[in-house]
Amino acid sequence: MEKTLAQRLAGEAVGTAFLLIAIVGSGIMAEGLAGQNAAAALLANSTVVGAALIVLILIFAPVSGAHFNPAVTLAFLMRKDIGPRDAGLYVAAQIVGAVTGVFASHAMFGEPILQIGTTAREGGGQLLGELIATFGLLATIFGCLAGRKDAIPYAVGLYIFAAIWFTSSTCFANPAVTIARALTDTYTAIRPIDAPAFILAEVAAAAVATLAAPFLFGAPAESEETAEAKEAAPPRRAA
Amino acid sequence: MEKTLAQRLAGEAVGTAFLLIAIVGSGIMAEGLAGQNAAAALLANSTVVGAALIVLILIFAPVSGAHFNPAVTLAFLMRKDIGPRDAGLYVAAQIVGAVTGVFASHAMFGEPILQIGTTAREGGGQLLGELIATFGLLATIFGCLAGRKDAIPYAVGLYIFAAIWFTSSTCFANPAVTIARALTDTYTAIRPIDAPAFILAEVAAAAVATLAAPFLFGAPAESEETAEAKEAAPPRRAA
Amino acid sequence: MEKTLAQRLAGEAVGTAFLLIAIVGSGIMAEGLAGQNAAAALLANSTVVGAALIVLILIFAPVSGAHFNPAVTLAFLMRKDIGPRDAGLYVAAQIVGAVTGVFASHAMFGEPILQIGTTAREGGGQLLGELIATFGLLATIFGCLAGRKDAIPYAVGLYIFAAIWFTSSTCFANPAVTIARALTDTYTAIRPIDAPAFILAEVAAAAVATLAAPFLFGAPAESEETAEAKEAAPPRRAA
Amino acid sequence: MEKTLAQRLAGEAVGTAFLLIAIVGSGIMAEGLAGQNAAAALLANSTVVGAALIVLILIFAPVSGAHFNPAVTLAFLMRKDIGPRDAGLYVAAQIVGAVTGVFASHAMFGEPILQIGTTAREGGGQLLGELIATFGLLATIFGCLAGRKDAIPYAVGLYIFAAIWFTSSTCFANPAVTIARALTDTYTAIRPIDAPAFILAEVAAAAVATLAAPFLFGAPAESEETAEAKEAAPPRRAA
Numbered sequence: 001m002e003k004t005l006a007q008r009l010a011g012e013a014v015g016t017a018f019l020l021i022a023i024v025g026s027g028i029m030a031e032g033l034a035g036q037n038a039a040a041a042l043l044a045n046s047t048v049v050g051a052a053l054i055v056l057i058l059i060f061a062p063v064s065g066a067h068f069n070p071a072v073t074l075a076f077l078m079r080k081d082i083g084p085r086d087a088g089l090y091v092a093a094q095i096v097g098a099v100t101g102v103f104a105s106h107a108m109f110g111e112p113i114l115q116i117g118t119t120a121r122e123g124g125g126q127l128l129g130e131l132i133a134t135f136g137l138l139a140t141i142f143g144c145l146a147g148r149k150d151a152i153p154y155a156v157g158l159y160i161f162a163a164i165w166f167t168s169s170t171c172f173a174n175p176a177v178t179i180a181r182a183l184t185d186t187y188t189a190i191r192p193i194d195a196p197a198f199i200l201a202e203v204a205a206a207a208v209a210t211l212a213a214p215f216l217f218g219a220p221a222e223s224e225e226t227a228e229a230k231e232a233a234p235p236r237r238a239a
Numbered sequence: 240m241e242k243t244l245a246q247r248l249a250g251e252a253v254g255t256a257f258l259l260i261a262i263v264g265s266g267i268m269a270e271g272l273a274g275q276n277a278a279a280a281l282l283a284n285s286t287v288v289g290a291a292l293i294v295l296i297l298i299f300a301p302v303s304g305a306h307f308n309p310a311v312t313l314a315f316l317m318r319k320d321i322g323p324r325d326a327g328l329y330v331a332a333q334i335v336g337a338v339t340g341v342f343a344s345h346a347m348f349g350e351p352i353l354q355i356g357t358t359a360r361e362g363g364g365q366l367l368g369e370l371i372a373t374f375g376l377l378a379t380i381f382g383c384l385a386g387r388k389d390a391i392p393y394a395v396g397l398y399i400f401a402a403i404w405f406t407s408s409t410c411f412a413n414p415a416v417t418i419a420r421a422l423t424d425t426y427t428a429i430r431p432i433d434a435p436a437f438i439l440a441e442v443a444a445a446a447v448a449t450l451a452a453p454f455l456f457g458a459p460a461e462s463e464e465t466a467e468a469k470e471a472a473p474p475r476r477a478a
Numbered sequence: 479m480e481k482t483l484a485q486r487l488a489g490e491a492v493g494t495a496f497l498l499i500a501i502v503g504s505g506i507m508a509e510g511l512a513g514q515n516a517a518a519a520l521l522a523n524s525t526v527v528g529a530a531l532i533v534l535i536l537i538f539a540p541v542s543g544a545h546f547n548p549a550v551t552l553a554f555l556m557r558k559d560i561g562p563r564d565a566g567l568y569v570a571a572q573i574v575g576a577v578t579g580v581f582a583s584h585a586m587f588g589e590p591i592l593q594i595g596t597t598a599r600e601g602g603g604q605l606l607g608e609l610i611a612t613f614g615l616l617a618t619i620f621g622c623l624a625g626r627k628d629a630i631p632y633a634v635g636l637y638i639f640a641a642i643w644f645t646s647s648t649c650f651a652n653p654a655v656t657i658a659r660a661l662t663d664t665y666t667a668i669r670p671i672d673a674p675a676f677i678l679a680e681v682a683a684a685a686v687a688t689l690a691a692p693f694l695f696g697a698p699a700e701s702e703e704t705a706e707a708k709e710a711a712p713p714r715r716a717a
Numbered sequence: 718m719e720k721t722l723a724q725r726l727a728g729e730a731v732g733t734a735f736l737l738i739a740i741v742g743s744g745i746m747a748e749g750l751a752g753q754n755a756a757a758a759l760l761a762n763s764t765v766v767g768a769a770l771i772v773l774i775l776i777f778a779p780v781s782g783a784h785f786n787p788a789v790t791l792a793f794l795m796r797k798d799i800g801p802r803d804a805g806l807y808v809a810a811q812i813v814g815a816v817t818g819v820f821a822s823h824a825m826f827g828e829p830i831l832q833i834g835t836t837a838r839e840g841g842g843q844l845l846g847e848l849i850a851t852f853g854l855l856a857t858i859f860g861c862l863a864g865r866k867d868a869i870p871y872a873v874g875l876y877i878f879a880a881i882w883f884t885s886s887t888c889f890a891n892p893a894v895t896i897a898r899a900l901t902d903t904y905t906a907i908r909p910i911d912a913p914a915f916i917l918a919e920v921a922a923a924a925v926a927t928l929a930a931p932f933l934f935g936a937p938a939e940s941e942e943t944a945e946a947k948e949a950a951p952p953r954r955a956a
Contacts, residue, residue: 003935010933018853025883034756039273043283044760048882050290051767051875058872059860063933104849108885110842125349132343136257143298151392153868155297157875158290158396165287166264168347216249216302218242278512282522289529364588371582375496382537390631394536397529397635404526405503407586455488455541457481517751521761528768603827610821614735621776629870633775636768636874643765644742646825694727694780696720 003063005086011064012090013097015056019068020101020180021108022052027187028109042164045187050161057153066153069174070094071206075138078210091176098180106184117182117189121169121198129169130201136163137173138209139216146217175199242302244325250303251329252336254295258307259340259419260347261291266426267348281403284426289400296392305392308413309333310445314377317449330415337419345423356421356428360408360437368408369440375402376412377448378455385456414438481541483564489542490568491575493534497546498579498658499586500530505665506587520642523665528639535631544631547652548572549684553616556688569654576658584662595660595667599647599676607647608679614641615651616687617694624695653677720780722803728781729807730814732773736785737818737897738825739769744904745826759881762904767878774870783870786891787811788923792855795927808893815897823901834899834906838886838915846886847918853880854890855926856933863934892916 026048034041060066070091077087140159144152163171182192265287273280299305306312309330316326379398383391402410421431504526512519538544545551548569555565618637622630641649660670743765751758777783784790787808794804857876861869880888899909
């Protein structure tokens, strides 16, 4: 049952590719159909991203842990659930998958493959949005890991759907997603110049959430129950 | 596994803060995008609040019981599942968290931090709405506690989503939420002068539901099964 | 744990009342907000009804079996899961609850309490719609009872949401709901003159589905597993 | 508990008929109500199809395996979970059911029963869409079979909802559905001349996904756990 490193990296790459197809592809579709109706476009885009995340985590959690997100991989690195070498490879696989997903979306919808985002996303309000969005994502993961592990796919999908609406930045909360969305100029684009601050906020919030989690949800100690839970999901403790 | 009082109060405060961010933040976003399309705005706002509640209860139920609501804490106080001192501290943590969530929403969206609601919400129809909304919320909690405890997060989230649409008051059903929403003048605002009647209706409905629950769902006696269930969720019996 | 007849009838009445509040109340709210946007109105109304059903069945299934519907009670009568006297009382409780729910919706939204529906719903296409809608509802219940009993609340709620859209009659599928909706002249109304044909179609489809179910899903025999399942949900075998 | 071949074929036919009623019926309703609002129409259509799939798989998985799709049956044939004779009968039942569902939808909505689609769906982008859509569907099924078998109904329903938006072809991903939708000229139509390329893409993607699955998710070997899982769902291993 133990997955090989190659399988785990393939899981991260394929999963993150589909995540970006869900984000960018549904954005193109939604904007095309919604016309001036900006609320309908975001309603479609946000529900699709949430639903896709539920499915992708259901599928790939037993394969790779279903991080799909360097901020999540960083958090598990800080908790020593993954080693530094594997964490680096995970992040590389996530970025390769994310960019591939953007290219595939462009190809499907007859868009130029190579694009550069021109949508400005900047300012302290949006960075606060990314801080809150990413802190909440990590709290969702850590909170469910402590109590309702089986609900993680649903919790993460519902959280991201909600956070797209309740944060001013529309919840990127993922450095690989941020990089990849700088390579599209469709509905979900971000200017490359705005990406580094987003990524910094995401990484900072992930670190803070990881440090705060033991107080809120209890220490991720190697208790018997934890060990058993890890047994069921070997990738998380890998390294 | 037993959580300390500090952890439980932190759970109530952080959870209620995120609940208000979901309510107020998504309201600002929805109104901004929907323009004249009032149905689309409420559809976004209501689905986001329901989804956020599911996630927050999944995360914080094992920590603090995930009340986030003085009317719920009152109900558990009446059932002696929580003591009067802890109940008072819970309510304080909920109000502090709720107001903080409103401030954070304002900061994210570049709004003035301090606001006073000017949306009139009054009249017998709306108070009947709050009575029905809050009675239904407590019935949802007590009914699931008696039979489908694991489904509580989903049941409460789906209930609040639905009740936002089927009650004339758009289902506040929560005194801490009512107080906090008097401190915003955005989509989800309420005038401070209208808040006391809402809160009175919420508290009255919670008390009636708590008295009616044993007839509808059976007494919350200390049977073996109940004891075991409480073991799994220690915060509820705390105090 | 065995519920008394009074508890079970209260469960049917209260549950059906809330079901009608969800249907009629959200219809008034949706039509009021959506203006000319008929798709947005039905999207809100249908998702609310589906969500409310999930919650109501989660809560009341362990109390009364959560029929809320004379066609469902008829089906369980045909399967001898409920006796004729209790079935008659169930239907009475459902109708009383349904009408009360309509009155409560009118009171909340400042509408005249007593109304008569003027929305024409007639013709062979719509009756075929009711036949398909009700057959599908019973198939959902019997199919899940045979295999995925715990999923019934979710299956029924999702089914009704979908059938509101995929049937030409917008899926009444419930004689108590049909009677009650003849007593409102808001979004979800039906003319009293159109109600009998709807009810006839619903009852006929329920009977056909009950006869067809053993072939499709296996006989509801008193096997060990069935007995155990019934133990967990005593109301269904009551009478 | 073992189902007869007749029961299994009836399950495939009835299930696929309801699937097409959900697709075509809700498409007619949505287009009729949404007017120019194309995003609202697809939002209704896609959520209804996803919800209906969840329900249909919950009901019919224990009966026939709930394929409803020749591409899925092909995949299980390649894995030797179903024999060639039964696979052929499954596909026939799916097509008969699908076409019946289209006719029933037309009858309900007062449309001419026999129609030919005139909606052009062609080009490399859309075929890439079908490849991605069908690959993802099979990955969802195989991934959940390996780890979260009970979640398959929810995963497939959520996946199809999402893929309708994130693929340029609006995710047919099913040869029986493609054939049947060539026999309607309503919202969800496809020109018969465009159908063969769609079907070819669907079949090719299903084959590729089946070959790739053992690498991503582990071999479907006859381990003790697999045997037990099959015990719980006998139809899949039938032949």
